Amino acid sequence: MHRMTVLLGHGSGGKLSAELMRDVFLPAFSNPILGRLEDQAIVEVNGTRLAFTTDTFVVKPLFFRGGDIGSLAVHGTINDLAMGGARPLFLSTAFVLEEGLEIDTLRRIAQSLAAAATSAGVTIVTGDTKVVEKGSGDQLFINTTGIGLAPEGLNLSAGHARPGDAVILSGPIGDHGIAILSQREGLEFECPISSDSAPLHTLVEAMLAISSEIRCLRDPTRGGVSSTLNEIAAQSRVSIQIEEKAIPVREEVRGACELLGLDPLYVANEGKLVAIAAPSAADTIVAAMRAHPLGREARVIGRVNDGHPGLVTLRTVFGSTRIVDMLAGDQLPRIC
């Protein structure tokens, strides 16, 4: 790697993150399970297929419209399990606290985290707390690691997209990133934007119950929908074309993005998913999603194509086509 120090962009979920993975972590840790590069590992213990995933949350500010670092830490890890088709069961939580943090702030976050877990039906079974000196952290960071039960025979993967497949999106994009960013920048909108932070496992359950033709599920968090689609296109060695007019973006989010010079395709979501499915099953899957509160605006937003492996393109509302690359810089640090 030609860059000598860690940059904020190394945590963006985009190109630099991929570079760090390729140049530092994969060579060190190389093994077939990690090498799958999915949001979760699927491991077998005593004949039981487990999903296993970890995520540290460093979101700033700690409290935001629509959630806080505690609820986000639960939803984020549940979603990484759910994207493997697994039923989330148990979470661990590990806190790094900065000396001087208000105990009441910690208590509120712990309670929110617990409430999010209870409401999603997962149990927090083990934990850890570390304290660092003032100035060596930033209030608090939370790691949540989750275990889920992965159904027999199900093998969702970003490497399974095939030409002709439909690209399905569960709802409007960019809410989480814009909620965080507008709060951080002190922007005020007529209709304030809330994070979409939500646990997606019951939506996934409904989708898997109705169709066995789902090839891949991903939640477009850091790096947004564009980075997710780029990963799928690269790992499946296919190209993907999406239709701008099919992609739902709330008016307020679109406005904020224009104001901030952001492309909603690169903005983080915490309660949305992208599914790749056989074309014949797409309508059935979308119908099942729309019957779920978290998928009411689900729709097909594009197609998987042959040729140009790794390429993602957008057909704009004006009919022109442009390349949608991976996030290159550090558009939105500490969004999750």
Add this chain to the structure above:
Amino acid sequence: MHRMTVLLGHGSGGKLSAELMRDVFLPAFSNPILGRLEDQAIVEVNGTRLAFTTDTFVVKPLFFRGGDIGSLAVHGTINDLAMGGARPLFLSTAFVLEEGLEIDTLRRIAQSLAAAATSAGVTIVTGDTKVVEKGSGDQLFINTTGIGLAPEGLNLSAGHARPGDAVILSGPIGDHGIAILSQREGLEFECPISSDSAPLHTLVEAMLAISSEIRCLRDPTRGGVSSTLNEIAAQSRVSIQIEEKAIPVREEVRGACELLGLDPLYVANEGKLVAIAAPSAADTIVAAMRAHPLGREARVIGRVNDGHPGLVTLRTVFGSTRIVDMLAGDQLPRIC
């Protein structure tokens, strides 16, 4: 809780840590599995008993004599699984990087972490990386979370000590804490002290293979042997008496402790364990431990007694007896 902000001592593994657990985390997360307060949760998935444990490492400095934050992050989590009698299988690793960290430092640590995992026979199957701005972290923190296979019918617990039981210690204490502290303070000794950081799962395996009379296993990390024994005495509602002359402490560690005004009983270890076992089995267990490279200096250091539930006392080399309380302050921050 009467204290309003987080203090360094809340991360010490002593009284303040217990207070935070009791006043903030347990009321929020309360459930029977977490309430066990063991180093690991034992959960059942599809009839398979899994051990599950999490730990974030914030040790400073990152590299120390006898290890680094990478190897420590592997050993610490393996040991928490092993103390439940479980066979460690899979680890997740989650990095929080501070902007500006040298990539080469990260690479060395990733390689050390990977080497420690390989040598202990565990596989790193999933991970996460976040980056925070310069000044919002301290180089890097690592969370490792582990899954192990817990044998059927084995139920080790700090609540299982009974009057008459033997207290067994696997070897000399205080090495890790003194190695870190002397390096941090720039102290030089004739015989430099190395951390005892090591994976204890094969030692535990040997112990469990030879005896079914082990009630409890604990690794005395933060807060040292004194805090571990206090936890066992409190949870089992017994008292414990240990013999000062029976407790192995290296000459160099004893000297450093005198110099620094520390009691070795409160200093952290990362490659030692305390076992509580039926008195009739103690000799057999100690013999099995001595046959293992990590238990060569194992010995019985005390007894569990009736009465005075929660009290730990030390009979000194002079024949007097003193109370050994839990660690009260923040003797050694960021030791692990």
